[in-house]
Amino acid sequence: MTTRRDFLKGAALIAGGGIALPGPGLAADDIAAALLPAGTVEQAVLESLPGKRPLIKRAFRPPNFETPVEYFNEVLTPNDAFFVRYHLSNIPQIAADTWRLKIGGDAVDAPFELTYDQLRKEFEAVEIVAVCQCSGNRRGLSNPHVQGVEWGYGAMGNARWKGVRLKDILNKAKIKQSALEISFDGADSGALATTPDFVKSLPAWRAMDENTLVAYEMNGENMPHWNGHPARLIVPGWTGTYWMKQLVSINALSKPQQGFWMNPAYRIPLGKFALVDRFMSQETAVNTPITEMVVNSLITNLREGQTIRAGAGFEIKGIAWDAGYGIRLVEVSVDGGKSWRPAELEKDYGRFSFRQWRYVVTPEQKGGLQVMAKATNRQGSTQAFELIFNPAGYHNNVVQKISLQVA
Amino acid sequence: MKKILLLACCTFAFNAWADESRVGLKDDPNRNLVIGNCVGCHSVDYIPMNSVFLDRKGWEATVNKMINALGAQIRKEDVPAIVDYLTKYYGK
Numbered sequence: 001m002t003t004r005r006d007f008l009k010g011a012a013l014i015a016g017g018g019i020a021l022p023g024p025g026l027a028a029d030d031i032a033a034a035l036l037p038a039g040t041v042e043q044a045v046l047e048s049l050p051g052k053r054p055l056i057k058r059a060f061r062p063p064n065f066e067t068p069v070e071y072f073n074e075v076l077t078p079n080d081a082f083f084v085r086y087h088l089s090n091i092p093q094i095a096a097d098t099w100r101l102k103i104g105g106d107a108v109d110a111p112f113e114l115t116y117d118q119l120r121k122e123f124e125a126v127e128i129v130a131v132c133q134c135s136g137n138r139r140g141l142s143n144p145h146v147q148g149v150e151w152g153y154g155a156m157g158n159a160r161w162k163g164v165r166l167k168d169i170l171n172k173a174k175i176k177q178s179a180l181e182i183s184f185d186g187a188d189s190g191a192l193a194t195t196p197d198f199v200k201s202l203p204a205w206r207a208m209d210e211n212t213l214v215a216y217e218m219n220g221e222n223m224p225h226w227n228g229h230p231a232r233l234i235v236p237g238w239t240g241t242y243w244m245k246q247l248v249s250i251n252a253l254s255k256p257q258q259g260f261w262m263n264p265a266y267r268i269p270l271g272k273f274a275l276v277d278r279f280m281s282q283e284t285a286v287n288t289p290i291t292e293m294v295v296n297s298l299i300t301n302l303r304e305g306q307t308i309r310a311g312a313g314f315e316i317k318g319i320a321w322d323a324g325y326g327i328r329l330v331e332v333s334v335d336g337g338k339s340w341r342p343a344e345l346e347k348d349y350g351r352f353s354f355r356q357w358r359y360v361v362t363p364e365q366k367g368g369l370q371v372m373a374k375a376t377n378r379q380g381s382t383q384a385f386e387l388i389f390n391p392a393g394y395h396n397n398v399v400q401k402i403s404l405q406v407a
Numbered sequence: 408m409k410k411i412l413l414l415a416c417c418t419f420a421f422n423a424w425a426d427e428s429r430v431g432l433k434d435d436p437n438r439n440l441v442i443g444n445c446v447g448c449h450s451v452d453y454i455p456m457n458s459v460f461l462d463r464k465g466w467e468a469t470v471n472k473m474i475n476a477l478g479a480q481i482r483k484e485d486v487p488a489i490v491d492y493l494t495k496y497y498g499k
Contacts, residue, residue: 039458039497047426060427060450089448145460147469191448194478260476 028056031069031303032152036140040150049226053080058149062086063226067154072300072319075349075356076129077157079219084226085134085155085240087198087261088190094246096222096230101214105183105251107204109174116230119216123164128211130236130352131158131321132243135266135290139393146393153298158321158354161234163215167208170252175204178254180281182207184233187246200242201257202235203279211236211324211352214247236352237324238277238291239394241266256281266290272388273395274381277323292323295383296397297330297357297375307405308369313362318343319354320375326351329376332359336370336401337385343373363406371402427452433496437488444481444489448473458497466493 028044030036036044046054047065055065065084071077096116104111114122133156140150149155170182183201190197206212213234216223223229228245235242241261256262267287279289297320308314320327331340346356363369376382383397427450432438445451461469467490473479474486481489 037456037458037460039455043430043452043456057452059452059456060430062449147457147461147465150456190478192478192480194480195448196476196478264476 028068030056030152032138032141034304035143036152037145037150040140049084051080051224052084052226053078055081055083056152056154058151062089062091064149064151066151067157069153069298069300071157072154072298072354073317075319075347075354076159076219079159079221079224079227082157082159082218082224082227083134083155085149086188086245088188088195090189090191091246092187093225094187094230099230099248101231101247102249103169103173103251104249105179105253107176107179107252107254108170109176111173114169116216119164119214119231123168125162126165126213127160127162128213128234128236128352129158129160129349130211130234131156131293131354132234132240133157133293133321135239135241135394136392138396138398141387141396141398142389142393143387144389146391148393155240158319158349159218160220161213161215162217162220163213163231163234165210166212166214166233166250167210169214169250170208173252175208175252176254179204179252180255181253181257183251183253183257184242184244184247185249185251186228186232186244187248196260198244198261199257199259200244200261201253201282202238202242203281204252206235206238206277206279237293237322239266239293241290262289267392268394269390272390276379290394293321294395294397295322295325295327295375295377295381296320297373297383297400299371299373299400299402302371302402302404304402305405306402307407308363310363310366310406313360316343316359316361316371316373318357318373320357320373321354322375322377322381324352325377325379325381327355327375328378328380330355330357331374331376332361333372333374334361334363334369337372337399340374366406369404369406371404372399374399430455435492435496437492440485441489441492444479444485445473448477448479454493454497459499461493461497462499463490463494466490466498469493 033041047057048054058064067083071081101114137155181201185199215234216231233244277291282289299318301317320330330343332343333340343357343359430452
């Protein structure tokens, strides 16, 4: 794993390369600024939540803080730079020794309660590197703009999660054949009793997948408070809305979970996106729950308008990810999309992880240069050149364009 | 009176983890009505963050979503003034 020292070394290199590292209390130097609503940019200051480095503040309460792009120059996102996203403003600090996880619902035969110690000791521990990306990542880039948290590129992160398989917990509770969905509740709540609690469900088959975990560690440390201490759900490949934080109850249900956060929230229109993993028990005639992440990439070491030198090799760095089919190819264009060349893929941390890539360009002529990157996964799915507009601003995987000056 | 109440609840009642007191909204006779109806559940930076792209219909739909879907306790007779303010300063 990357150590903090490695990161600082990397950060110094980046700083040396002309990209300023974020400091507290400043207006956020946001690579998405040109595409975000003007009011979003005005509000985007760098602020630290307790235990976190300065992140891009989108909203104070409920806290929605975005990871600056610099941190994506390493494959694992540091815990203290990992994005924070909450829907409800009462977020209790939970002590591990008083925490209880209740497993029940009408579709189990043996409901039970788990303590933190039991979670760590009574089930097989497993680890997985996986991307957690908010469904609304890049919503702020939607054109036309749509209402919501106006995220740029950084409502995501990649971490090594350690925990236990959810299916082991459900099997201990003697899950029944009648289980249709498994629902999850966290300890957070709204300021008003009238605000719907944030409760989410998964189809039973996805909950029983061996990669779906109840995790208590993140990058080798206990789960940080803002990312779900003591334990959270990990649903590799699916968007962050299912990754319930501060998990306190799991219910196996023979009927679909109701509630605002299942419907109408977190829906994509039918017919606009290719769907592989479908959540059939929640589908309506017009829309369906967002499930898998679409294939995507991000250039991590360039800024719009940055100057590079003619005749010298310049390394373009980035990451690519998808829903777990695996990244097959990343192509880079330095002529505004006329020609494309494959980038070099770096070490594979598993099919659910960010995959780093690099591409060295040696510009011969002075003047302008437009850099683009496009990822393709093992299914043959690739990124969009034009936004597929939808009312909630989901699934934005439009190919980035960054203009550089060659001097 | 309303202002004092607001000040009191901002200071004592909310979980403000980082400093949200710096978030300012445009001055107007209806500003405190807007803050008073919103700040109980969320910091008011959600308003300028969502600007400028909603028209009057868009802000009206947003306020109604807060009431009907998210349980905000806003008096029906206050809705037009709130929507007026949001449209005037944060609408297109």
